[in-house]
Amino acid sequence: MNDTTASDPTESDPTAVARRVAERRERLGLTEADLAHRAAMAPRYLGHLLQAGPEFDPGGFVRIAAALGLSRQELLEGRADAPPGRGGPGPRPRLLDLTDAECWELVGSHGIGRIGLPVRPGPAVYPVNYVVDHASFAYRTGHGTATAPEPGAEVSFQVDRIDEYLGRGWSVLALGTAQYLDDPEEVRRLDGLPGAAPWAGGDRPCWVRIRCAEISGRRLVTG
Structure with missing residues (x-):
């Protein structure tokens, strides 16, 4: 059994890599000929590499990445801190409604979500764990x-x-009322739950509970 770690499928996807090359090249104001010159290769060979993909000539893609001011990983996998959705939709996408039980199953016991607050001059949304x-x-x-x-x-x-590679995902939305918790025993119990420590750090002694009047969700599927 081979115990080497399998590579990310996005690394060998020529279409995704070629798109990142084109986006970066245009952002830098370079033509394909300019990029080929910077990477010390013939324009025809550059075009062949972008069609064949990274596995054909790994060293050539190292040179392309350097010419674009990127690391090889950034070129092959994209920015680690890029927002989701840059890969485009998957084949034959469609939305399916989720039941209440499916919504609660998906959100699990803890994680990162977004709280939407009714403030002025308009609603504000913040990530919280x-x-x-x-x-x-x-x-x-x-x-x-x-x-x-x-x-x-x-x-x-x-x-x-969001599954960036497959173009699939789900979303759950809850509507309800915000209540502050002041029962010391309840606060201590919540403090001990997995995921309770605030990622933002700092002094955050207040627990807010969202009593859900309504929960709904949709799943994006493809194929």
Whole structure:
């Protein structure tokens, strides 16, 4: 049995790599001939490499990456901190509605979601790490911070997941009321749950619970 780690399928996808090369080249104001000159290769060979893919000539793609001011990994896999959705849709995409039970199954016991708050001059959305407790979302915040809603405020909470390579994913949206928790025993119990520690750090002693009046979701499937 070969115990080497399998490579990411995006690394050997010539179409995705060629698209990243073209986007970066155009951003730098380079023609294909300019890029070929920088990479010390004939323009015809550059075109052949982009069609054949990284496995054909790994060293050639190292030179292309350097000519574009990128690392090989950035060229083959894209930016690690890029927003999702840059790969485009998958084949024959369609949306399916999720049941309430499927929504709760997908959001799991904890993770990262987005709280939508009714503030002026318009609604504001912030990422927070949450825990799921008794069919509600809960997260920690600090007094007077951006993620601290008014008591009783009508809010939304959204969690999603995107498979960038396959063009699939899901999204869950909950609507409900924000309540601050002041029972010391309940606060201690929530503090001990997996995912309770705030990723943002700092002093965030307040627990906010989103009592869900409605939860809905959709799954994006392809093929």
